[in-house]
Amino acid sequence: MKNFEAPSRRSFLKTLAVAGVAAGAGALTGCGSAAKATTAQSDITWDLETEVLVCGYGAAGASCAIEAADNGAKVLIIEKAALPGGSMARCGGAIMGAPTRVQSELGITDTAEGLYNWVKTCVNEKYELCPDDIIKTFSLEAGPNVDWLEAMCTEYCGRDLFEVAKAVENSGAAGAKQSGGGNGVTSGCLNATGCEYEKFGLTLEEAIPRSHWAKSGAANSGPELFEPMYENINSKVGEGTVTVQFKTALSRFIQDDSGAVIGVIAKTEAGDINIKATKGVMLGTGGFPASDEMKMRFCQEALAYKTYMCYDCEGDGILAAMGIGADLYNMPNYYPIPVAQVYSFDPKYNKVFNSWLNMDDEGFMEVPAMNMAEFHGGVRINTDAQVLDIDGNPIPHLYASGCDTGTNIFGVPSNYPGCGTYVSFSLAFGRIAGRKMANEVVA
Numbered sequence: 507m508k509n510f511e512a513p514s515r516r517s518f519l520k521t522l523a524v525a526g527v528a529a530g531a532g533a534l535t536g537c538g539s540a541a542k543a544t545t546a547q548s549d550i551t552w553d554l555e556t557e558v559l560v561c562g563y564g565a566a567g568a569s570c571a572i573e574a575a576d577n578g579a580k581v582l583i584i585e586k587a588a589l590p591g592g593s594m595a596r597c598g599g600a601i602m603g604a605p606t607r608v609q610s611e612l613g614i615t616d617t618a619e620g621l622y623n624w625v626k627t628c629v630n631e632k633y634e635l636c637p638d639d640i641i642k643t644f645s646l647e648a649g650p651n652v653d654w655l656e657a658m659c660t661e662y663c664g665r666d667l668f669e670v671a672k673a674v675e676n677s678g679a680a681g682a683k684q685s686g687g688g689n690g691v692t693s694g695c696l697n698a699t700g701c702e703y704e705k706f707g708l709t710l711e712e713a714i715p716r717s718h719w720a721k722s723g724a725a726n727s728g729p730e731l732f733e734p735m736y737e738n739i740n741s742k743v744g745e746g747t748v749t750v751q752f753k754t755a756l757s758r759f760i761q762d763d764s765g766a767v768i769g770v771i772a773k774t775e776a777g778d779i780n781i782k783a784t785k786g787v788m789l790g791t792g793g794f795p796a797s798d799e800m801k802m803r804f805c806q807e808a809l810a811y812k813t814y815m816c817y818d819c820e821g822d823g824i825l826a827a828m829g830i831g832a833d834l835y836n837m838p839n840y841y842p843i844p845v846a847q848v849y850s851f852d853p854k855y856n857k858v859f860n861s862w863l864n865m866d867d868e869g870f871m872e873v874p875a876m877n878m879a880e881f882h883g884g885v886r887i888n889t890d891a892q893v894l895d896i897d898g899n900p901i902p903h904l905y906a907s908g909c910d911t912g913t914n915i916f917g918v919p920s921n922y923p924g925c926g927t928y929v930s931f932s933l934a935f936g937r938i939a940g941r942k943m944a945n946e947v948v949a
């Protein structure tokens with residue numbers, strides 16, 4: 507069964523007329539000015555139609571798509587790049603969570619409440635950077651999500667995700683730098699790393715290991731961590747419940763008269779298309795680490811840094827959400843990486859997942875000095891992953907997770923809760939969004 511109608515021959519002139527300047531140039535590069543695209547539904551020529559539209563095929567998008575499809579929705583993923591994965595498939599390979607099956611097998615007693623207390627201590631130490639209910643929701647989801655991914659790996663990849671026997675000693679903030687240095691100390695392990703634990707009154711021995719590192723023959727295991735979701739989605743594509751369209755970039759939202767998001771305008775090589783989504787739209791476009799224009803607007807200090815994050819993440823989703831009145835949060839925080847690093851991945855994934863930064867044939871990715879990772883700012887969401895407007899009201903049918911959000915648990919860099927936080931948060935609210943949209947009753 508087909509998931510959505512095949513692209514019809516369309517009238518770009520008509521589309522532009524109904525969407526005003528919304529489809530104007532510049533959105534792909536993050537340079538476009540945001541404009542509201544509200545129009546009568548009957549005036550729109552729809553090129554594609556689906557129930558759940560997921561923008562971005564990285565951590566947030568993939569988890570959302572799987573959850574929506576597993577809950578019975580027909581899903582279309584649009585991805586700006588030619589290959590999937592985003593930053594997640596080139597990450598160090600850690601996902602945080604508690605309590606998990608791996609912790610239990612290693613005899614580590616842990617609870618969601620313990621994770622909540624830890625994240626709250628780190629993130630809200632100085633400022634109320636993340637609403638308490640978001641931290642609570644995250645903490646309840648994080649452990650089950652690690653187990654979910656582990657089971658998915660067994661089912662869809664036929665291998666173990668984690669190398670349980672290879673637990674190592676906790677290694678604090680320095681350990682995080684080492685993992686980026688590609689010396690392989692973390693691949694396959696469960697440990698406490700990536701946080702200045704002492705700052706919060708804990709010795710390394712006392713810190714509870716919650717960073718689960720995927721197993722890999724290479725030093726870094728982002729591809730292995732992402733692969734279960736990739737194979738799951740491939741299987742759903744085969745069944746016809748999920749469709750993926752690459753080289754297709756969210757540009758602007760289309761709303762009905764009530765303000766509900768009913769679709770998007772997306773850029774393709776053939777021109778702009780209108781995509782209808784009856785149950786909702788997911789923002790998972792990975793924030794704005796690769797956009798100097800966005801840095802200029804929100805965080806000029808970061809202009810001194812290049813990024814090691816996915817080069818396709820230029821703030822398109824955040825701009826589109828701004829265009830329909832989404833509120834922003836925590837925009838000036840980002841994660842600087844002053845020292846040069848080398849990441850090393852299994853080269854068999856070179857042509858499977860997106861890459862940038864001169865990935866060589868042997869899977870080495872060099873990160874020059876004066877680099878940066880995520881911006882920690884983006885749209886405000888609630889515990890249902892709904893995007894909020896400036897009055898705190900949900901924008902109907904619009905959801906977000908990952909680096910497109912600003913109400914997250916990333917904190918300021920020196921207060922980062924530990925390795926695996928980004929992926930874990932992205933999956934938590936990605937899955938929540940997928941579930942919510944799938945269960946939306948369409949009139």
Ligand SMILES: Cc1cc2nc3c(=O)[nH]c(=O)nc-3n(C[C@H](O)[C@H](O)[C@H](O)COP(=O)(O)OP(=O)(O)OC[C@H]3O[C@@H](n4cnc5c(N)ncnc54)[C@H](O)[C@@H]3O)c2cc1C
Binds near residue numbers: 564594793820823909
């Ligand atoms: C080298 C490196 C190491 C890291 N190590 C870790 C780690 O060990 N643990 C951890 O938790 N985090 C780590 N991170 C961070 C983590 O990978 C990201 O924070 C996480 O992937 C963010 O998820 P996301 O879904 O928001 O973005 P992504 O995973 O980047 O996905 C965003 C996707 O959206 C696509 N996109 C962009 N614009 C559009 C558009 N307009 N329309 C459609 N698609 C679009 C992008 O191409 C991309 O595929 C690391 C990152 C890097 C680069």
